[in-house]
Amino acid sequence: MAQSDVRGGSTRHDSGGLAQDERPGAEAPAGGGEGGGGHGRRRGRRRISRWSAIVLSVLILGTAGAGYLYYRHLNGNIDKGKRNSGETEVEKTRPNAAGQTPLNILLIGSDSRNSAENVKLGGGRDNVGSKPLADVQMLLHVSADRESASVVSIPRDTRVDIPKCVDPDTGDTYPAKNTIINETLQRGGPGCTLATWQNLTGVYIDHWMMVDFAGVVDMADAIGGVPVCVNQNVWDRPLSGQRGGSGLKLKAGEHKVQGKQALQWLRTRHAWGSDPLRAKAQHMYMNAMIRTLKEQNAFTDTGRLMRLAEAGTKALKVSEEIGTVKELYDLGMQLKSVPTNRVTMTTMPWIEDPLNRNHLVPKPEDADTMWAMLRDDVSFDKAGKARSAATSGPSPASGPSSASGTATAPAAAPAAGLSVSVVNGTASDEQAAVAQRAAAIVAVLRQKGFTRAVASGRPEPHARTQVTYPKSTGEQGRANALSVAEAVGVPSGQVRATDDVTTTLTIGSDWREGTAYPKQKAPEAGDLPESADALTADQQECMDVYPPYRW
Known part of the structure; x- marks a missing residue:
């Protein structure tokens, strides 16, 4: 009888009366450490x-x-x-x-x-x-x-x-x-x-x-x-x-x-x-x-x-x-x-x-x-009750409240000097991508001073809209990305660093229409999904x- 960890069939097998599964091999550490090993002996x-x-x-x-x-x-x-x-x-x-x-x-x-x-x-x-x-x-x-x-x-x-x-x-x-x-x-x-x-x-x-x-x-x-x-x-x-x-x-x-x-x-x-x-x-x-x-x-x-x-x-x-x-x-x-x-x-x-x-x-x-x-x-x-916005600070994911950042963070660079790539990620398992979505948001960004914003030709389906910036740019890169997010209403909690080489706005399937990111309803006590x-x-x-x- 085959069954998988998820829902039925199995590609893993147990033996000896105790649970046994195929373990992924550890990847060898960069720099020649001994943390790795072949996949074979890990199976x-x-x-x-x-x-x-x-x-x-x-x-x-x-x-x-x-x-x-x-x-x-x-x-x-x-x-x-x-x-x-x-x-x-x-x-x-x-x-x-x-x-x-x-x-x-x-x-x-x-x-x-x-x-x-x-x-x-x-x-x-x-x-x-x-x-x-x-x-x-x-x-x-x-x-x-x-x-x-x-x-x-x-x-x-x-x-x-x-x-x-x-x-x-x-x-x-x-x-x-x-x-x-x-x-x-x-x-x-x-x-x-x-x-x-x-x-x-x-x-x-x-x-x-x-x-x-x-x-x-x-x-x-x-x-x-x-x-x-x-x-x-x-x-x-x-x-x-x-x-x-x-x-x-x-x-x-x-x-x-x-x-x-x-x-x-x-x-x-x-x-x-x-x-x-x-x-x-x-x-x-x-x-x-x-x-x-x-x-x-x-x-x-x-x-x-x-x-x-x-x-x-x-x-x-x-x-x-x-x-x-x-x-x-x-x-x-x-x-x-x-x-x-x-x-x-x-x-x-x-x-x-x-x-x-x-x-x-x-x-x-x-x-x-x-x-x-x-x-x-x-x-x-x-x-329970949700935390009151009037009596509590931002959640850890909300980050700085403005593009200029906190007292210790650098100010964002002028919008006209920032290169921004906009990706149409509105496709999902249920829906096709919205045509010309990236171009529409590029137009919005340019109106707000981001004259170097361009639409990317690569489709990249993404459930949630996000703004990413190169890790190598550190706090300055984050401040720049926050200014892009603020321009179109994307919450700062959806700004993150990646290994990419440019600041990128990926329009997710949660933003299929409109020129500003839709305001998200704050969850209330008991709003836990059935799943x-x-x-x-x-x-x-x-x-x-x-x-x-x-x-």
């Missing part, structure tokens, strides 16, 4: 799914109150790394009128096999010593008022632009690359994953946390088990035409899983039918974990917190600015009061990648709405089993 590597990130949110909560009891001991358990190691221009969110800012933490699950324990749990002995992939990626967003929280998963095979990154441990430099997002960890560590997320979403990410196979099992044991539910008997096992599986075997109904069985639940993909459905199963587990901890009074039970803190700090690698129990304690204190009905689990809206049906890309408009809600701190659930597959922590659901894996 067949086993990959984990988003189980790791589930543990991480509990670590944040679990360390609250326990840290000071074993302060030095626990501090010694924590491994640390550089927060950012890639090219990104996203700025930290400005505080609201009450001095509050949202909190964003990137949760990463590594498929590392570089320990005996991880090899035992994840297989793949031939991959020991190789750089891991970031097969689990979730963004935990906590609102500025600390009254709601959101978790966004991005499927591991989503194709994105990975920026130029420098590995902080080796100094190896990796050039920018358009490829699937789980390669980021191999191209500069967790800090490269963080930079990729920031560029994709426009959301400033305060910290990252990473965990591996062994950490999941240790945490599941420390918690004492988490209830999960299936609507039919499930056995994720090898089948004809589809090797491998997690080994999960349960009868229909509710079960409490822990240790290795919890890991099996979180790694199961084939029995649910797709990788996005695996994310849903993981969200169910995460929600059940939060409910379990609250029911156990884990946040006030010192002994239980000590066990969680011991397991958690050993499992974690964190960005250096939160590399002590004190910082983890402070994070936990900010999070533990969020009610379960205001914790929303989601998956990035996606569509099949037109270049490779086994990969995904963000779904136009729906993904943009989700990113805007995160940037503007708009609650995913209807109980985000949202689930709140107070909801208790059961997973449907893909028919071939029922018994």
Whole structure:
């Protein structure tokens, strides 16, 4: 029975009773570093799914109150790394009128096999010593008022632009690359994953946390088990035409899983039918974990917190600015009061990648709405309120409010001296390109003083209008691009640096008519697209089993 990560068939295969997929080979670093390797020896590597990130949110909560009891001991358990190691221009969110800012933490699950324990749990002995992939990626967003929280998963095979990154441990430099997002960890560590997320979403990410196979099992044991539910008997096992599986075997109904069985639940993909459905199963587990901890009074039970803190700090690698129990304690204190009905689990809206049906890309408009809600701190659930423009500064993606930039940024060069290429990107899967669209906007720009604006003959379909400028021009190039954006009403959050050699205005399918970019409706609380597959922590659901894996 063949099936793909996205929707059915498979070009990857599992063996040995544990999930195994074809792993992309790491690209050799520029400058002769040893971060690369042939694609051949990377093929067949086993990959984990988003189980790791589930543990991480509990670590944040679990360390609250326990840290000071074993302060030095626990501090010694924590491994640390550089927060950012890639090219990104996203700025930290400005505080609201009450001095509050949202909190964003990137949760990463590594498929590392570089320990005996991880090899035992994840297989793949031939991959020991190789750089891991970031097969689990979730963004935990906590609102500025600390009254709601959101978790966004991005499927591991989503194709994105990975920026130029420098590995902080080796100094190896990796050039920018358009490829699937789980390669980021191999191209500069967790800090490269963080930079990729920031560029994709426009959301400033305060910290990252990473965990591996062994950490999941240790945490599941420390918690004492988490209830999960299936609507039919499930056995994720090898089948004809589809090797491998997690080994999960349960009868229909509710079960409490822990240790290795919890890991099996979180790694199961084939029995649910797709990788996005695996994310849903993981969200169910995460929600059940939060409910379990609250029911156990884990946040006030010192002994239980000590066990969680011991397991958690050993499992974690964190960005250096939160590399002590004190910082983890402070994070936990900010999070533990969020009610379960205001914790929303989601998956990035996606569509099949037109270049490779086994990969995904963000779904136009729906993904943009989700990113805007995160940037503007708009609650995913209807109980919240959007930040007031009168009482808060611009979101990190909004950038300088005028073309002249901020007090420290340079002024834009005179419009008459700027070369601007205008591209007609109005075509989409549903609609043909609007004829002469680039020429029409060139005329508008010339009327506004950009006399060197020209229409490009190359079609480049793009869902969202954007203005790009050469990275090599730095802050001056950004100021120039902002002046172009301002002339036609494009938000500054849609201005970005690229490797191109000229400033370019690409007219997307979101601007098919008119001489000014249409004003975008600001999202309100609860405006989350249905394609985000949202689930709140107070909801208790059961997973449907893909028919071939029922018994």
